[in-house]
Amino acid sequence: MGAGTLTIDLDAIVANWAALDAIAGAGVETSAVIKANAYGLGVDVVAPKLAAAGVQTFFVATAEEGLRLRSFVGDADIFVFSGHMAGDTDMLTQAKLIPMLNAPEQVTRHFSAAQGHPFGIQLDTGMNRLGIEFGDWHALSSELMAAGPRLVISHLACADEPDHPMNERQLRTFHEMTDGIASRRSLAATGGTLLGSEYHFELVRPGIGLYGGLPFAEATPVVRLDIPVIQTRIVQPFETVGYGNTWEAQVESCIATISAGYADGLIRAMGENAKVYAGEIACPVVGRVSMDLITVDVSHLEAVPDTLCLIGPHQCIDDIAQAAGTIGYEILTSLGDRYHRRAT
Amino acid sequence: MGAGTLTIDLDAIVANWAALDAIAGAGVETSAVIKANAYGLGVDVVAPKLAAAGVQTFFVATAEEGLRLRSFVGDADIFVFSGHMAGDTDMLTQAKLIPMLNAPEQVTRHFSAAQGHPFGIQLDTGMNRLGIEFGDWHALSSELMAAGPRLVISHLACADEPDHPMNERQLRTFHEMTDGIASRRSLAATGGTLLGSEYHFELVRPGIGLYGGLPFAEATPVVRLDIPVIQTRIVQPFETVGYGNTWEAQVESCIATISAGYADGLIRAMGENAKVYAGEIACPVVGRVSMDLITVDVSHLEAVPDTLCLIGPHQCIDDIAQAAGTIGYEILTSLGDRYHRRAT
Numbered sequence: 001m002g003a004g005t006l007t008i009d010l011d012a013i014v015a016n017w018a019a020l021d022a023i024a025g026a027g028v029e030t031s032a033v034i035k036a037n038a039y040g041l042g043v044d045v046v047a048p049k050l051a052a053a054g055v056q057t058f059f060v061a062t063a064e065e066g067l068r069l070r071s072f073v074g075d076a077d078i079f080v081f082s083g084h085m086a087g088d089t090d091m092l093t094q095a096k097l098i099p100m101l102n103a104p105e106q107v108t109r110h111f112s113a114a115q116g117h118p119f120g121i122q123l124d125t126g127m128n129r130l131g132i133e134f135g136d137w138h139a140l141s142s143e144l145m146a147a148g149p150r151l152v153i154s155h156l157a158c159a160d161e162p163d164h165p166m167n168e169r170q171l172r173t174f175h176e177m178t179d180g181i182a183s184r185r186s187l188a189a190t191g192g193t194l195l196g197s198e199y200h201f202e203l204v205r206p207g208i209g210l211y212g213g214l215p216f217a218e219a220t221p222v223v224r225l226d227i228p229v230i231q232t233r234i235v236q237p238f239e240t241v242g243y244g245n246t247w248e249a250q251v252e253s254c255i256a257t258i259s260a261g262y263a264d265g266l267i268r269a270m271g272e273n274a275k276v277y278a279g280e281i282a283c284p285v286v287g288r289v290s291m292d293l294i295t296v297d298v299s300h301l302e303a304v305p306d307t308l309c310l311i312g313p314h315q316c317i318d319d320i321a322q323a324a325g326t327i328g329y330e331i332l333t334s335l336g337d338r339y340h341r342r343a344t
Numbered sequence: 345m346g347a348g349t350l351t352i353d354l355d356a357i358v359a360n361w362a363a364l365d366a367i368a369g370a371g372v373e374t375s376a377v378i379k380a381n382a383y384g385l386g387v388d389v390v391a392p393k394l395a396a397a398g399v400q401t402f403f404v405a406t407a408e409e410g411l412r413l414r415s416f417v418g419d420a421d422i423f424v425f426s427g428h429m430a431g432d433t434d435m436l437t438q439a440k441l442i443p444m445l446n447a448p449e450q451v452t453r454h455f456s457a458a459q460g461h462p463f464g465i466q467l468d469t470g471m472n473r474l475g476i477e478f479g480d481w482h483a484l485s486s487e488l489m490a491a492g493p494r495l496v497i498s499h500l501a502c503a504d505e506p507d508h509p510m511n512e513r514q515l516r517t518f519h520e521m522t523d524g525i526a527s528r529r530s531l532a533a534t535g536g537t538l539l540g541s542e543y544h545f546e547l548v549r550p551g552i553g554l555y556g557g558l559p560f561a562e563a564t565p566v567v568r569l570d571i572p573v574i575q576t577r578i579v580q581p582f583e584t585v586g587y588g589n590t591w592e593a594q595v596e597s598c599i600a601t602i603s604a605g606y607a608d609g610l611i612r613a614m615g616e617n618a619k620v621y622a623g624e625i626a627c628p629v630v631g632r633v634s635m636d637l638i639t640v641d642v643s644h645l646e647a648v649p650d651t652l653c654l655i656g657p658h659q660c661i662d663d664i665a666q667a668a669g670t671i672g673y674e675i676l677t678s679l680g681d682r683y684h685r686r687a688t
Contacts, residue, residue: 001407001429001430001431001432002405002406002407002408002409002424002426002429002432003406003408035607035635035636036607036635036636036682037607037681039607040607061346061603061607061635061636061682062346062347062603062636062682063345063346064346064347064682065346065682080346081636082346082574082603082636083574085345085346085572085574085603086345086572086650087345088345088346102574102575103574103575103576103577105575106575124577126583126584127584127585127586127587128577128579128583128584128585128586128599128639129585129586129601129631129634129637129639130574130575130601130637133577157584157586157587157588157589158587158588158589160587160588161588164589166584166589228429228430230426230427230429230446230447230474231427231446231447231449231450231474232447233447233468233472233477235472239470239472240470240471240472240501240510241471241472241473242471242472242473242501243471243501243502243504244501244502244504244505245501245502245508245510255472257473257474259405259406259426259429262673262674262677262678263379263380263381263383263384263405263677265678267611268670268671268674269613269669269670287473290473291379291380291405291673291674291677292379292380292405292406292425292426293473293474295472295473306430325613326612326613327612329606329635330606330612330635333606333607333635334606334609334678337381337681338380338405338406338408338409
């Protein structure tokens, strides 16, 4: 039992979806973004649960992900953000995936290789990352709209910052590019869903909010991570702990070594900014995070429990993200393969 | 084909093992540390190759890893660094794993639950992370040595820094604790192997050096990572790229969007410190690394290739590590599941 236990609360994911669906309101479909193996939590457990809860539309990053997702969601719609890339055609047709065409070359490829196969369109409204540009759209829109896209979307670059002027600018551009077209439209991921109804159009597509992360501050937490203690030891003043001798005891201290490290996705950069919990009590990480092990100061505990909790009621994924200088999204997608995963 | 291609050169791993074995010299066994799924590269492909090349002893982090490894290495010795933890007994006996006992509680557990089953001993010589303490060893060594451990080891905290005084201090302590015992001994991982023959004892146990990383500067590179280009676009001066509008074009620029991101283990912190290669030509990452996508300035290329290379002949795992503010070890163990993995 050197492996930690990662507990994934599927009911919490459904509750988050329902809460975002309520915010989206009547007449707006709430889909689910389930790319990156459901943000690291396991598409095999998350997707069937969401499908059973009534989600009818899913989004993945690549055709490969869509192919894997198909067996878990019956005949739901699966849209592929990376669109129709070279080599994708067989996967798209076999698994009935809907590519979001992102560029003129993808339009050409799709219409020549998969004529009649459903497609969607992703437009660029200023993020300059993925999507058809204003000028290309002007040239292509008649042909594309005549073929009847299943959905026309764009993506916000700054939706996690509600007051950022980029949000209104992209909303305005999306209207300029799409007002009057005969297609359903979507602009909002989790952040956009929270910006207000003018961002919702006919479909919202939350990802991170389903999995309990910011910017959906009211989300129900989804993940809990408990890590076994391998051993404890007493260190004397001036003794050091871990690689590079970076931590030195100032007083006699009790150090617990727990069985997880950066190979389990516990980002090395968190280092001594992180803490773990024994019940209600925080215990600081000391020394460097190593590949399979983390050392923790447990001097103030009356008794050292069998496991210490890194993600749980007292510390969420965004707290860990702050310790590691990143965002909750990366904490989730980094969670590794060695844990005992329990979906409840 | 939204997925990148991760190419793992198994012959290079064998060459690195042979090179370290030559450094270890005659009379010293060179084992292989293959924990964390062979440092992220796949124990299913790496382990059989090393076993076929003559490696007779492997090290893993946990009993769960040992259980999985057993089917790939015949009857080779498999040592478990985390020792004999609660719940491990069945795995240890079933897969004939040898736990490195780390603490008096583990000694008690092993002798009561698996009497007669082989074991090793890990001693703490100052890293204060894993291993039996000086005082406990004094009390337990007669009993433990009478039972005939298969190996007695310790681990160096600062071996990546050859001039660090901690190395000699730990070597001295290891001698004090073990001189005269009737057991094979091991102190050196990759860094220790390079410190000189006085660190070798009867067995060295390289990990990172096998996989092409520092501190084994002469290692043959093992990994290559090629990422498909989804689309390119021209951006005008003052246009921004990516989340948070962090990058702004100063001149008209051509931006390529490639299909991999932090969900593929391309650590978000690398951001604009990173670059990718088109053949010989470096192309800087611009804007933030997102979950599935990275944006790159390719303005200076005559033609944009179908893929860009993140890890390859012009940029090794330690270069990427420097960009991300971490170490090559974490770059390897973070490599994700969405790549097409080709072991050659």
